[in-house]
Ligand SMILES: Cc1cc2nc3c(=O)[nH]c(=O)nc-3n(C[C@H](O)[C@H](O)[C@H](O)COP(=O)(O)OP(=O)(O)OC[C@H]3O[C@@H](n4cnc5c(N)ncnc54)[C@H](O)[C@@H]3O)c2cc1C
């Protein structure tokens with residue numbers, strides 16, 4: 243029997259909407275099903291409100307550099323946190339409104355409700371059963387929150403609730419120092435909150451490079467208290483929360499829990515598909531096609547835990563949307579890995595991670611404390627390390643916590659993607675004085691480890707030809 247729909251898309255987040263764009267170009271016989279609020283995690287409770295808070299925090303923090311420039315009176319500045327949070331929500335609403343336009347004209351093809359797979363072609367939403375040739379799962383993730391901590395009620399926050407607060411208390415605990423923990427701990431500290439952060443591992447901000455990790459830790463420890471290496475326990479006190487991890491403890495008014503996010507796949511009916519799931523409960527899928535096993539199902543965005551960041555979710559929606567509209571899926575080359583954590587200095591990693599490098603990889607580094615332009619701007623902090631292949635000096639990856647780190651990382655991502663060597667990169671012009679000169683220092687440190695690598699970066703002209711003399 244023919245299916246009434248070509249495609250059902252589950253989830254109206256970034257991946258689902260990106261899939262929708264591709265599917266709509268090819269058919270009208272689709273349905274989008276979304277549970278909970280529309281507007282995407284990124285715009286509603288993720289990338290955008292977090293960056294809005296960070297921008298406010300960094301703007302206020304800039305006052306700490308003013309005296310060194312000879313600008314007086316900064317101590318008279320203060321934060322109106324309620325106003326900061328109002329602006330976060332106002333601009334957040336603006337970004338969400340833009341996203342909502344994508345589904346405004348769908349009419350009956352937009353179904354609000356929680357979907358569950360009955361089999362590889364059929365989905366149940368409330369008392370409705372929808373069937374299609376193919377299904378795209380783009381159901382995203384939700385914050386991990388241990389059951390025991392839920393009993394602390396509104397004293398525990400996640401990024402789903404943080405930005406909704408009209409105000410924030412003086413003492414804030416943070417659990418987890420991954421991307422969210424680092425970004426929010428620094429921002430809240432810069433906005434005048436007393437922040438105590440706990441993480442069970444020693445690595446922060448997702449960094450795998452031990453030296454960059456140590457540098458970032460030392461810098462952030464100047465801004466908030468950080469306890470790592472032990473599991474934290476939370477318990478209620480009179481009006482607050484007690485946090486204990488090994489020898490360390492703190493009493494706070496509220497706790498932001500940022501210990502990762504879990505794919506919204508646990509109750510979606512994967513067991514009805516007849517495939518084995520891994521230990522995380524995830525189905526096998528091909529990251530280049532996004533097809534789940536050999537089923538007519540595609541798994542896109544954070545839900546597959548492959549690369550849970552925005553541009554990858556958008557790419558995956560595109561791939562899933564196109565592949566769900568054809569009989570044989572196309573294979574797509576994925577982008578150079580790039581991760582940015584919006585700390586100051588900016589944390590970023592690109593290409594191969596430190597722990598995936600070949601044993602004989604060559605590493606060059608730059609310490610930004612003495613870097614000219616960074617020093618001129620009173621932001622001379624951080625470390626950048628570039629990794630290159632021993633044979634030919636091809637760039638393999640980099641990790642950094644550095645001024646303008648987000649921009650340096652994009653430049654390096656392009657170089658890695660194009661298969662450039664450190665020698666190729668050293669041939670580009672480096673204007674003076676720019677932070678990129680710091681990157682050049684690190685590249686030169688790699689080049690010097692090659693025979694003849696301390697020669698000039700300039701290439702020689704081709705031999706002069708007779709016609710050139712004419
Ligand atoms: C605080 C925070 C900050 C972030 N900052 C950045 C950043 O700076 N840069 C960056 O690149 N990334 C950032 N991210 C990550 C980025 O937000 C995600 O990669 C992206 O939003 C994932 O999109 P998605 O479509 O996979 O999921 P989502 O946008 O979460 O969409 C999934 C949708 O599916 C719905 N759904 C769930 N279950 C069902 C069901 N059973 N049936 C129907 N619908 C269902 C959900 O309710 C949701 O609407 C951040 C994330 C967070 C939380």
Ligand SMILES: NC(=O)c1ccc[n+]([C@@H]2O[C@H](COP(=O)([O-])OP(=O)(O)OC[C@H]3O[C@@H](n4cnc5c(N)ncnc54)[C@H](O)[C@@H]3O)[C@@H](O)[C@H]2O)c1
Nearest residue numbers: 418419420421422423441442500501502503550582583584
């Ligand atoms: N700038 C960005 O791109 C950005 C910013 C924020 C969030 N995000 C995305 O949001 C997602 C979630 O972020 P996140 O920071 O919650 O997750 P994460 O996985 O990045 O970090 C979670 C951290 O919490 C630690 N942890 C886990 N359980 C713990 C426990 N019981 N006690 C203490 N520490 C514990 C983990 O070891 C890890 O370091 C990530 O996938 C990330 O990609 C991205």
